[in-house]
Amino acid sequence: MPVIDRYKKTFDFLKNPQRYESFCAELKTINAKNQCVTKGELNQLSVKYGLPKSAAFSIASFYGLIKIVEDAKVDDTVLRCCAPACNDNDENFSVSECAHCLGLCDNAPAAIINGKQVTITESGTKEIDKAKILNNKNEKTFLFSPEQCAYYFGRLWDLLLENPDEIISKVSEANLTGRGGAGFPMDKKLETVRNKDGEKIVICNADESEPFVFKDRAIIENNPYSVLSGLILAAHCVGSSEIVIYIRGEYTWQKQILTDTINLFKKEMDEKKLKSFDFRVISGAGAYVCGEETALINSAEGKRGNPEGKPPYPAEAGYRGRPTLLSNVETFAWIFEILDKGIVHAGKRVFSLSGDVKNSGIFESDLNISVNDILKKYGGVSGKKQGFALCGGASGFFIHPENYNLSLSELYQSEAGITSLYFSDDTNTLKDVMLYILRFFADESCGQCIPCFAGYKRIYDMLNDSSRVEQEALAIAESMSASTLCGLGKSVLTPLKSYFKLKKRNSCG
Numbered sequence: 001m002p003v004i005d006r007y008k009k010t011f012d013f014l015k016n017p018q019r020y021e022s023f024c025a026e027l028k029t030i031n032a033k034n035q036c037v038t039k040g041e042l043n044q045l046s047v048k049y050g051l052p053k054s055a056a057f058s059i060a061s062f063y064g065l066i067k068i069v070e071d072a073k074v075d076d077t078v079l080r081c082c083a084p085a086c087n088d089n090d091e092n093f094s095v096s097e098c099a100h101c102l103g104l105c106d107n108a109p110a111a112i113i114n115g116k117q118v119t120i121t122e123s124g125t126k127e128i129d130k131a132k133i134l135n136n137k138n139e140k141t142f143l144f145s146p147e148q149c150a151y152y153f154g155r156l157w158d159l160l161l162e163n164p165d166e167i168i169s170k171v172s173e174a175n176l177t178g179r180g181g182a183g184f185p186m187d188k189k190l191e192t193v194r195n196k197d198g199e200k201i202v203i204c205n206a207d208e209s210e211p212f213v214f215k216d217r218a219i220i221e222n223n224p225y226s227v228l229s230g231l232i233l234a235a236h237c238v239g240s241s242e243i244v245i246y247i248r249g250e251y252t253w254q255k256q257i258l259t260d261t262i263n264l265f266k267k268e269m270d271e272k273k274l275k276s277f278d279f280r281v282i283s284g285a286g287a288y289v290c291g292e293e294t295a296l297i298n299s300a301e302g303k304r305g306n307p308e309g310k311p312p313y314p315a316e317a318g319y320r321g322r323p324t325l326l327s328n329v330e331t332f333a334w335i336f337e338i339l340d341k342g343i344v345h346a347g348k349r350v351f352s353l354s355g356d357v358k359n360s361g362i363f364e365s366d367l368n369i370s371v372n373d374i375l376k377k378y379g380g381v382s383g384k385k386q387g388f389a390l391c392g393g394a395s396g397f398f399i400h401p402e403n404y405n406l407s408l409s410e411l412y413q414s415e416a417g418i419t420s421l422y423f424s425d426d427t428n429t430l431k432d433v434m435l436y437i438l439r440f441f442a443d444e445s446c447g448q449c450i451p452c453f454a455g456y457k458r459i460y461d462m463l464n465d466s467s468r469v470e471q472e473a474l475a476i477a478e479s480m481s482a483s484t485l486c487g488l489g490k491s492v493l494t495p496l497k498s499y500f501k502l503k504k505r506n507s508c509g
Contacts, residue, residue: 017320020059020302023049027060028249028283035077035114036067062304062446064099064286065249079112079250083211084433085354085422086110100288100440101211102250105354105422106131106218106361115252128253131218132361134353134378141364142337143330143350146223153268155340156229160275164194164237167339174338174346180205180291180328181395181418186335189325192315193238196323200240203319203326204231205296206247206254209288210393211440212422215350216329218362220254223333224261230332232265232277233339238325242278246300249284288444292486293318293326295446306446307486355389355423357381367409371399374421387425388502393418394437395491397498398430400505427506434499435463441491452489455480459492470500 023045030045031037037060046056060066067077080086083101086108104110107119107128118125133144159167172187193200204227208216219227231243247255262279269276282300289295290305297319299305318324334346347366351374354360358380365374371389375381389399391411396418399411408419424433442456455476462469474496481490 017301019049019051021300022302023051023056024059024299024302025282027066028285031066031285032115032283036069038069038071040071042068059302059304062287063249063284066285077112077114081108081110084424084429084436085212099250100436100443101209103208103214103217103248104128105212105214105352108354108360112250112252117250117253130221131214131352132359133218133222134359134361134363135365139364142341142343142348143219143223143226143333144362144364146225149225149264150268152225152229152336153265153272153274155336156232156269156274157272159233159339160236162339164239167233167237168194171335171338174343176331176334176338176346178327179330179334179349179419181210181392186327186331189315189327190234190237192313193240193323193325196316198322199242200238200323200325201242201244201319202231202235202238202240203296203300203314203324204243204245204332205291205293205326205328206245206251206258207284207291207296208248208251208329209284209291210395210418210420211437212354212390212396213352213393213418213420214354215352215362215420217248217251217254218352219329219333219350220251220257222362224257226333226336227329228258228261228265228279229340230335230337233335234325234327234332235277236275238323240325241276243280244300244319245279245281246290246296247281247283249286255281255283287446288440289446289486289488292488295486296326297324304446306448307488309485349419352420353378354421356387356425357423367412368407370407371404371411371421375404375423379423385423385425387423387427388430389424390422390433390495391420392494393420394440395487395494396420397494398502399498400502402505430499430502430506431463434495435460437495438463438492441488445488449484449489451480452484455489456492459496474500 027045030041042056042060043053046053060068079097079099081102082098085105102110102112104117109120111118111120117128119128135141135144168187168190176186177183206216235243245258258281284290287305290299292307293314294308295305314324314326330350338346348364350362350364352362363378375385385401391397391399438456438460442460445453447453459473459476462473477493477496481493484490
C-alpha cells in the first residue's frame with residue numbers, strides 16, 4: 001500500500017474508534033482458530049484496519065492468551081493450570097504452558113488443550129462437566145433451582161410491563177449489592193445510568209479471573225436463563241436496548257452456552273413480540289486486570305485493557321463515552337430472582353468451594369453460616385480440620401482452623417468481598433500459597449503504576465529470601481494500596497496482613 005494511502009487509512013481509523021473492536025475481534029478469531037497469530041498475520045491486520053504496526057503489536061501482546069509467533073504454526077496449545085488446587089506434576093503434559101489459574105478449580109488438575117477445557121486423569125484427559133451444586137435438594141435455593149426455559153419468557157412478559165422506577169425500588173428494598181467484590185449498591189448504579197442523558201449500554205462482567213473463584217462460571221453453566229433475564233430487566237430499567245457480555249477468554253464452553261441461550265431468547269422474544277434487545281458476547285484474551293471496570297471497557301473497545309482514573313465513572317461516561325451499567329454475572333442473575341420471587345432481602349450469595357475437601361463445587365447460602373458448617377454440609381468433611389483456609393480468592397484473607405467456628409459475616413465484617421473458600425490440610429503450604437498470590441499479581445500488573453509493577457516483585461523476593469520481613473513488606477503493600485490506580489495494586493494488603501497473622505499464630509501454637 002502506498003505510504004500516503006496508509007496514512008489516510010490510519011487517520012480514518014482514528015476518526016472511527018469502532019475499528020479497534022473490529023481489529024481485536026478478528027485478531028481473537030485467528031488466535032482461536034490457529035492457537036496463535038503469526039507476525040505476518042498481525043502485520044496484515046494492521047494494514048487492513050489502518051493501525052500503525054506498533055499499535056497492533058501493543059494491543060496483541062497485552063493479552064496472555066494471544067500467542068504471537070514467527071511464521072511457523074504450532075500444532076497444539078496446552079495451558080496447564082499451576083494454581084495450588086491444580087499443582088500436580090503429570091507426565092502427560094511435559095510440554096505445556098503454565099497458566100496461573102484457569103477458573104476450573106473444581107476440576108483439578110485442569111488444563112485447556114486447543115481451546116477445550118479438560119480435567120487431567122490417570123488415563124489422559126476428559127472434558128469438564130457442569131460445576132457441581134452442593135446444596136441438597138431440600139434446601140431452598142434461588143439461582144440453583146432453575147425453571148424450564150419457557151418460564152422465563154412468561155415472567156419477562158409480565159415484568160417488562162413494570163415501571164422501571166418500581167423495579168429499581170424493589171432492588172433497593174432487597175438491598176442487592178454487587179457480587180463481584182466491591183459490594184456497591186446495585187440500585188444506585190441503576191438509578192445513576194437511568195437518569196443520564198444519551199444512548200446507554202449494559203455490560204455484564206463475566207471476566208472471572210480471580211484465582212480460586214469460579215462461581216460466575218458455575219452460574220452460567222447451571223442457570224444462564226436468570227443471567228440473561230436479569231440483563232434484560234436491567235436494560236429495561238436504564239432505557240437501553242444494547243447488552244454486552246464480556247466473558248473470560250478461557251471460558252470457551254461457557255461462551256457457547258451463553259450464545260446458544262441468547263439465540264433461544266431472541267427467537268422466543270420475537271415470537272412473543274417482546275421488546276427487542278441487541279446482545280453481543282465479547283471474549284477476553286487472558287488479562288486479569290480486565291476484570292477492573294475501566295480496563296474491561298477499554299478491552300471491549302478493542303484497546304489494551306489498561307485501567308483508567310475515576311471519575312468519570314462508567315455510569316457517567318463508560319463504553320465509547322456512553323452511560324454504562326456494568327456489573328457481574330451473579331448480580332444480574334439476582335435482579336431477576338428478586339423481581340420473580342419477590343425477595344425482600346437478597347442476603348444469599350453463591351460460593352465456590354475447592355482444595356482439600358471431599359466435594360468441590362458451588363453452593364448458595366447467606367453469610368450467617370460458619371466455616372465448620374460449610375465443611376460438614378457442603379465439603380463432605382467430618383472431624384476437626386487442620387491447615388488453613390483462604391476466603392475470597394487471591395485478594396482475600398487466610399483463616400486459622402480455630403476460627404472455623406465463626407460465621408462468614410463475622411469474618412468478612414462487611415457486604416464486600418468475593419465469596420469463595422479454598423482449603424489446605426497442610427500448614428506448611430501457607431508460604432507457597434502466599435508466594436503464588438504475589439507471583440500472580442506481579443505477572444498480571446499492566447505496568448502503568450510503578451509501585452504495583454515493582455512492589456509485587458519486591459515483596460515476593462523478600463518473602464522468598466527471608467521470613468523476618470513483616471514490617472517492611474507491609475509498608476510496601478500499604479504504599480502500593482495508597483498510590484496505585486486500580487484495585488490490582490491494592491489487592492495484596494489484605495492477604496499479606498492475614499498471612500503474617502496466621503504465621504505468628506502457627507509458630508506460637
